Amino acid sequence: xxxxxxxxxxxxxxxxxxxSFMKYCSLTAAALGLGPAFVPKIAHAMxxxxxxxxxxxxxxxxxxxxxxxxxxxxxxxKDVVLSMISLDYDDTxxxxxxxxxxxxxxxxxxxxxxxxxxxxxxxxxxxxxxxFCIVGGKPxxxxxxxxxxxxxxxxxxxxxxxYGCVQAAKPNPTQATPVHKVITDKPIIKVPGCPPIxxxxxxxxTYMLTFDRLPExxxxxxxxxxxxxxxxxxxxxxxHFDAGQFVEAWDDENAKKGYCLYKMGCKGPTTYNACxxxxxxxxxxxxxxxxxxxxxxxxxxxxxxxxxxxxVTDLTQFGVEANADQIGMAAAGVVGGGIALHAAVSxxxxxxxxxxxxxxxxxx
Amino acid sequence: MVIQTPNGFTLDNSGKRVVVDPVxxxxxxxxxxxxxxxxxxxTNAVSTxxxxxxxxxxxxxxxxxxxxxxxxxxCGVCTGTHALTSVRAVExxxxxxIPDNANSIRNIMQLxxxxxxxxxxxxxxxALDWVNPINALKADPKATSELQQTVGPNHxxxxxxxxxxxQNRLKKFVESGQLGLFKxxxxxNPAYLLPPEADLMATTHYLEALDLxxxxxxxxxxxxxxxxxxxxxxxxxxxxxxxxxxxxxGAINMERLNMVSSIIDKCIEFNKNVYLPDVKAIGGFYxxxxxxxxxxxxxxxxxxxxxxxxxxxxxEQLHLPRGAIIDGDLSTVHDVxxxxxxxxxxxxxxxxxxxxxxxxGLHPWDGVTEAQYELGPNAKGTRTNIEELDxxxxxxxxxxxxxxxxxxxxxxxxxxxxxYAKGHEEIKDQVDGLLRxxxxxxxxxxxxxxxxxxxxxxSEYCGRLQKHFFDKLVRNCINGDTATANVEKWDPSTWxxxxxxxxxxxxxxxxxxxxxxxxxGRIENYQxxxxxxxxxxxxxxxxxxxxxxxxxxxTKVERPEEPVEILRTLHSFDPCLACSTHVMSPDGDELAxxxxx
Numbered sequence: 001x002x003x004x005x006x007x008x009x010x011x012x013x014x015x016x017x018x019x020s021f022m023k024y025c026s027l028t029a030a031a032l033g034l035g036p037a038f039v040p041k042i043a044h045a046m047x048x049x050x051x052x053x054x055x056x057x058x059x060x061x062x063x064x065x066x067x068x069x070x071x072x073x074x075x076x077x078k079d080v081v082l083s084m085i086s087l088d089y090d091d092t093x094x095x096x097x098x099x100x101x102x103x104x105x106x107x108x109x110x111x112x113x114x115x116x117x118x119x120x121x122x123x124x125x126x127x128x129x130x131x132f133c134i135v136g137g138k139p140x141x142x143x144x145x146x147x148x149x150x151x152x153x154x155x156x157x158x159x160x161x162x163y164g165c166v167q168a169a170k171p172n173p174t175q176a177t178p179v180h181k182v183i184t185d186k187p188i189i190k191v192p193g194c195p196p197i198x199x200x201x202x203x204x205x206t207y208m209l210t211f212d213r214l215p216e217x218x219x220x221x222x223x224x225x226x227x228x229x230x231x232x233x234x235x236x237x238x239x240h241f242d243a244g245q246f247v248e249a250w251d252d253e254n255a256k257k258g259y260c261l262y263k264m265g266c267k268g269p270t271t272y273n274a275c276x277x278x279x280x281x282x283x284x285x286x287x288x289x290x291x292x293x294x295x296x297x298x299x300x301x302x303x304x305x306x307x308x309x310x311x312v313t314d315l316t317q318f319g320v321e322a323n324a325d326q327i328g329m330a331a332a333g334v335v336g337g338g339i340a341l342h343a344a345v346s347x348x349x350x351x352x353x354x355x356x357x358x359x360x361x362x363x364x
Numbered sequence: 365m366v367i368q369t370p371n372g373f374t375l376d377n378s379g380k381r382v383v384v385d386p387v388x389x390x391x392x393x394x395x396x397x398x399x400x401x402x403x404x405x406x407t408n409a410v411s412t413x414x415x416x417x418x419x420x421x422x423x424x425x426x427x428x429x430x431x432x433x434x435x436x437x438x439c440g441v442c443t444g445t446h447a448l449t450s451v452r453a454v455e456x457x458x459x460x461x462i463p464d465n466a467n468s469i470r471n472i473m474q475l476x477x478x479x480x481x482x483x484x485x486x487x488x489x490x491a492l493d494w495v496n497p498i499n500a501l502k503a504d505p506k507a508t509s510e511l512q513q514t515v516g517p518n519h520x521x522x523x524x525x526x527x528x529x530x531q532n533r534l535k536k537f538v539e540s541g542q543l544g545l546f547k548x549x550x551x552x553n554p555a556y557l558l559p560p561e562a563d564l565m566a567t568t569h570y571l572e573a574l575d576l577x578x579x580x581x582x583x584x585x586x587x588x589x590x591x592x593x594x595x596x597x598x599x600x601x602x603x604x605x606x607x608x609x610x611x612x613x614g615a616i617n618m619e620r621l622n623m624v625s626s627i628i629d630k631c632i633e634f635n636k637n638v639y640l641p642d643v644k645a646i647g648g649f650y651x652x653x654x655x656x657x658x659x660x661x662x663x664x665x666x667x668x669x670x671x672x673x674x675x676x677x678x679x680e681q682l683h684l685p686r687g688a689i690i691d692g693d694l695s696t697v698h699d700v701x702x703x704x705x706x707x708x709x710x711x712x713x714x715x716x717x718x719x720x721x722x723x724x725g726l727h728p729w730d731g732v733t734e735a736q737y738e739l740g741p742n743a744k745g746t747r748t749n750i751e752e753l754d755x756x757x758x759x760x761x762x763x764x765x766x767x768x769x770x771x772x773x774x775x776x777x778x779x780x781x782x783x784y785a786k787g788h789e790e791i792k793d794q795v796d797g798l799l800r801x802x803x804x805x806x807x808x809x810x811x812x813x814x815x816x817x818x819x820x821x822x823s824e825y826c827g828r829l830q831k832h833f834f835d836k837l838v839r840n841c842i843n844g845d846t847a848t849a850n851v852e853k854w855d856p857s858t859w860x861x862x863x864x865x866x867x868x869x870x871x872x873x874x875x876x877x878x879x880x881x882x883x884x885g886r887i888e889n890y891q892x893x894x895x896x897x898x899x900x901x902x903x904x905x906x907x908x909x910x911x912x913x914x915x916x917x918x919t920k921v922e923r924p925e926e927p928v929e930i931l932r933t934l935h936s937f938d939p940c941l942a943c944s945t946h947v948m949s950p951d952g953d954e955l956a957x958x959x960x961x
Contacts, residue, residue, distance in 0.1 A: 051544075058393070062942045063439070063440045063441050067443065068440075071592075076574075077578075078571050078575065092388070093388075095547075096548035097386065098387070099925070100926070101386055129747060132416045138750075165437070171422070174416065249854070250602065256605070257606070257614075284585040285586055288614075291602040291614060292602035295433055
């Protein structure tokens with residue numbers, strides 16, 4: 001085996017100079033709370049470290065996470081796969097199949113015990129002895145447990161692996177189960193969303209490679225850097241919410257003016273994700289920008305929180321909807337009203353979601 | 365044992381059994397078993413869907429206006445096509461019409477998906493069946509550059525230096541000893557026939573296509589806010605148009621239209637300069653590998669799609685053709701009616717479901733599904749460690765849909781055969797042109813390569829159609845029509861107490877239908893019959909084998925333990941297993957009790 005392409009070489013091939021590389025090592029040392037003496041050590045590690053092996057398994061899912069991953073613009077998916085990680089098993093993209101695919105998995109597990117990252121897309125169904133999802137003639141849950149055993153850490157891609165997603169929506173006929181309920185003895189990073197944003201996915205991976213540690217996680221196990229704010233907090237339509245300017249019907253004059261979609265069921269006020277900051281597909285847009293409310297796809301159990309076009313907040317409990325209606329009728333951005341509304345909504349900040357659950361015939 | 369199937373295949377399961385599980389480079393989970401004779405020819409084929417999610421039972425009781433979001437999650441690869449099918453089904457049930465602009469925007473999004481899906485399929489899921497990236501290391505970059513300039517003279521990335529850079533990067537990758545996705549490939553298998561220069565050119569395009577595909581989907585992002593899984597709307601599309609007024613940041617304005625237009629041009633360029641030339645160039649080296657025709661010369665089905673005018677689904681108004689061909693008779697194209705209970709029926713005698721009585725076929729509006737996971741008496745292994753399946757019994761999570769009792773192939777090749785038989789001008793020109801260029805007879809289309817080529821032709825055609833509907837959208841805006849949604853029947857109080865509807869599209873992988881029943885403003889029953897249910901179907905009651913199975917028959921494999929040829933043909937269908945295996949019953953509640961036995 002000849003020379004291994006190291007992290008340093010990857011950075012060099014991407015146009016990063018030796019000087020910048022050393023600076024980067026100093027910053028890394030500082031970020032890790034280490035003194036300048038450690039800089040050469042970090043540099044040495046970066047210069048000699050092989051690409052981190054990644055095993056990417058698929059349970060019950062729709063492959064939207066893989067599709068999202070390859071949309072990444074910075075870094076490009078091809079650079080991640082060719083130069084940053086070694087994607088040693090991924091049944092969606094790998095050349096080998098059948099026995100040779102299974103051998104590739106075994107080989108990686110044996111060779112890199114304790115040093116590979118396990119990425120999980122989808123989740124295991126537990127009903128029917130797990131046979132609602134079969135890989136190599138056996139239940140997927142066995143493959144998951146097997147691959148998890150010697151993993152350094154696990155990334156739960158998307159809503160399926162993190163929370164269960166659509167197949168776990170009521171009545172969850174296959175008993176589709178999120179990863180953390182099956183694997184309980186490994187660090188798990190949840191990257192929810194249906195799918196997660198491409199640059200969030202590659203951001204999590206490159207963070208782990210760069211800093212050689214897990215990103216800081218919130219209480220639910222999500223990286224704080226991407227999931228600590230609600231869509232609503234950073235939504236560019238927020239001034240219209242504050243001013244009481246709402247879309248009242250699809251394609252009405254207010255929709256054309258880009259008013260707030262809260263009354264059309266937007267779940268932005270209760271959804272923690274980076275859509276309104278990072279945006280989608282290289283920052284081109286995000287759901288609200290393109291005229292549809294957020295459906296809350298990065299939240300636990302979002303399929304069972306009432307209909308997507310129902311308003312988010314409980315009228316009697318929080319009074320937000322009443323305010324929105326009154327202000328909407330006043331049809332002007334009364335500043336005081338806006339602030340009151342702000343306060344009301346802010347009070348919800350860490351509060352649980354509460355969705356109106358009226359029959360469809362009564363709404364709108 | 366030798367069996368003659370009603371659809372004309374001779375099955376012999378006496379030879380060596382070869383199992384491929386998992387079948388990789390597909391969407392979802394699939395298993396395939398074949399028998400080969402002493403000459404390594406496939407004499408029996410068994411295709412098995414190995415996952416099941418149960419989405420339709422989950423839909424029961426939900427708001428029909430939400431159904432698009434649930435069904436869109438059936439598949440993230442053909443993202444959006446289930447959503448479009450769903451909003452069409454609900455609109456059909458409730459008598460909702462959509463504005464012209466919504467029709468144009470939906471068509472642009474659907475066509476955009478076709479192109480994206482076809483490009484990603486060819487380069488990232490299929491190419492490695494024909495292209496050997498390791499062999500590319502032996503290529504002469506200068507000769508590769510000459511090859512590029514011969515097959516795709518208008519492609520700007522063609523210098524020897526460019527190919528040398530890619531080759532060096534590849535070399536470094538291979539020499540690292542960490543082969544990643546290429547690990548354990550079949551790189552010394554004699555089935556790979558390309559010279560190193562063609563391998564380097566195609567591997568380079570693998571990387572270029574990876575960059576391009578993230579650009580293509582931005583059309584979805586503009587109109588639907590994100591990709592994968594853009595947003596849709598019953599009654600139209602969610603994005604408003606605001607060309608002149610204030611606040612146009614959130615709406616479709618000139619800047620957004622320009623972006624869409626530039627992406628459409630990129631698609632057209634790539635199809636013309638890279639995708640089609642690659643298919644011709646690679647195909648040229650495999651001209652004698654004409655296996656894999658399967659059902660394509662016998663029975664093809666297409667629902668048709670891309671209506672020229674809003675709300676008009678009559679066959680002559682559809683740009684992608686509708687029709688059925690049976691018994692190999694291309695002189696007669698039968699019309700297809702998704703509402704007719706006699707035309708489309710699903711059978712479960714070889715699927716892990718039960719209808720209570722054997723031999724029954726059910727139309728999707730009356731569909732019933734109760735899971736019954738069991739292995740046949742001749743299966744090897746155990747219930748949770750399957751070594752070999754028994755295809756005489758139940759063996760798949762996919763049902764067996766049939767059109768008037770016939771097993772059908774669907775997908776780009778089926779569309780093109782139906783279109784060709786109907787005398788569809790653009791399709792005929794494309795097919796005749798390609799056959800002329802490659803010096804092949806018409807019969808050559810009934811093959812694995814025909815399937816792969818039809819997909820490339822269709823991508824090119826869809827590029828032109830995308831432009832057509834973009835121009836139509838702009839023309840409409842110039843004429844002052846900016847409506848994108850019809851909200852007359854948004855409010856459930858305007859709906860009938862009971863209604864039923866059908867939505868049909870041509871997904872990238874073939875004919876896709878959703879059947880919905882609505883009662884008291886809620887979904888009473890929801891059924892999907894998807895392309896890979898047709899293509900990947902197991903045997904039916906009468907013993908007809910499905911399209912995957914048929915296509916593998918009589919293929920010679922170089923090394924039975926290395927499934928290169930099997931992968932080639934299965935991949936030529938672009939299988940999508942998450943789509944095919946979710947089908948659920950109106951009596952889903954019972955299903956929750958089926959669980960652990």
